Amino acid sequence: MIKIGIIGCGSIAEFGHIPAIQKVAGLQLYALYDRDFSRAYQMQRQFQIPHAYPTEEEFFSSGIEAVIVCTPAPIHYKNVMDAAKYRKHVLCEKPLGMNEEEMVEMEKVMKNAGRMLFTGFNYRFSQSAKDIHRLIREKAIGEVRLLRLIYNWHLHGKWHWNENGERVDSELRVGRMIEGGPMVDCGVHQIDLARWWLDSEVVWQQGIGVWLDDYEAPDHMYLHMAHNCGAHTMVEMSFSYNTTSKEHRTNFQYEIIGTDGVIRYNREEHSFELRNSHGTQYLPWHPEKSFTGMYEELLKALQNETPGDMPTADDGIIATKIAKTATDQAIRERDNPSTVCPSTKVKAEVGRLYDKEVPMDFVD
Template identity: 60%
Template sequence: MIKIGVLGCGMIAERGHLPAIQQTPGLILEALFAPRWERTVEMQQRFNATHAYPTEAAFWESDFDAVVICTPAPLHLEHVIQAAKHGKNILCEKPLAMTESDIEEMIRVTDAARVKLYTGFTYRFSPSALEIKRLVKDGSIGEVRALRLIYLWNLHGKWQYDASGTMIPSRLRVGRMEEGGPMVDCGVHQIDLARWWLGSEVSSFKGIGVWVEDFEAPDHLYLHMGHECGAHTMVEMSFSYNATSKEPRSNFQYELIGTDGVIRFNREEHTFEVRNSRGTRHLPWHPEKNFRGMYTELHHALTSNDDRNMPLAKDGLVATRIAREATENAILNRAPNSSKHKSTMLRVGADFMNETVPADSAEPI
């Protein structure tokens, strides 16, 4: 049996990691720690964890084999270093860290400690995503030339109510936008899927931002990636889609376009199909995330030393680098579409309306 410790007991742990660990044969939920003791005890009782610890130091000294890091992204580097120091294998939530240099440091310390560092890309383990991987490998739509990966949603809405009943900006929304916005927070999944499905690295990329709200990072972003195999991926991500709607809905889909057909997955329609020269096949549909599938793979990796489909630290590094650089590229090239609307103004100083932003010849397109 593999004993798992979970560091951080927020929403992603409660809704994804903790129930999946509890339900996966071969895993034991051994230890929990969160900054709020009441929350730690609540999660221990709900998910039958063996131990809950009141201090982080006590958590690290406890008897578990692998740690799942579910803390905010700015804390990931510190927690990976602690895990490596204590000889714990690691599954870390995305994004792995705030900067590329931080992830490189994570890889250095975990390699030196001879412990595993995996990235929590749960989308890989959906049966639908695994089937797309097989279909691409088998040439079901010929040579894949284009991918359209779209996730537009409201990040649970723009507003929340404080204790006095006053409507205020959602703290969840503000926090995720300050950490980098939708491409860094969610788009890393799509970047990883494109690389994994194609088996081809990204050779060039560019981000184009749209500001519905006035954060530094764009809340709606397009990412264009060229792959070494010649395919092109367009990722479209949004946190502002229906963010103020009374009855919001999302738009989540994958489309892979090949020389002999199209693979199409749509979450809202519950459709998954292949259309090619031989006809149309309607395939079983599954949700885009699969935490239990990820933990089944984690158990396999830790007991057999075969990483198989587990996303490695390098996968997290590549996806985070592309997402952050694309977001920064979009911010740098923010267009002055209107002299009156602050969300479309170019932030280059007081005289910005008289200035232009030169193209960077070194910027990958």
């Protein structure tokens, strides 16, 4: 049994990581640490975990082999540095770090410690995401030309009511907007999927922001990416999608469009289908994330001391860098609007990068 510890016992640890680790034979969730000890203690009792420690020293010295970092993004750097000091493998929640400099250092320090650092891109392990990966390789829709990846979310609403019955801004939403907004917080998953599905790096990108609320980062934004293989990805992310509605509704979908058809996945409608010149195939639908699938792969990586199919630190750095750059591009464009409309800029840039123009249906 490989002993695992979790640092940061908040909502994603409770609903995602802890139940998933406990489902994987071969892994033992052995130790917990949270800066708020009552939280670690509560999780220990709820899930019958052997140890919850009040100090990081006790946690890291408990005999665990790997650490799962589930703290807020600004703490990831410190947690990974500490884990390297104690020579533990790390699976770190996304976004890997707050900026490129700290992420590169995290990767380097872990490498020097002879330990693996993984990024928690659990979307890759959904059976539907794996099916899309396979269908693309089987050329089920011919050559892939366009990915439309959309997650428009209300983030549980703009307001909450406090104990005095007053309406206040939701702390959850404010925190995530301050940490970088929807592209950095959630869009990194979609960016990672696009790179993984296409097995092709991003050679050009443009972020376009829309502000429904007045945070520094846009609360609704678009990211356009041109891949080395000639395909184009459009990611649309929102934390402001009907946030004030009495009844919230989310829009989460993938469309992968090729020269012979389309793969369509819709989370809310539980639909997943392949349409091509042979006909239509309705595929079994699965949720967009799989923590269990990720931990099955982590077990193999720890047993073999090799990353295998786990998303690496590099995957985390690239996705976070793209998301942050896109967000910064959008903010710059708001502060200093250019006279050229973004779609015109796209055409000019793509013309420079490719001999033949990449087909993109939003270019005039």
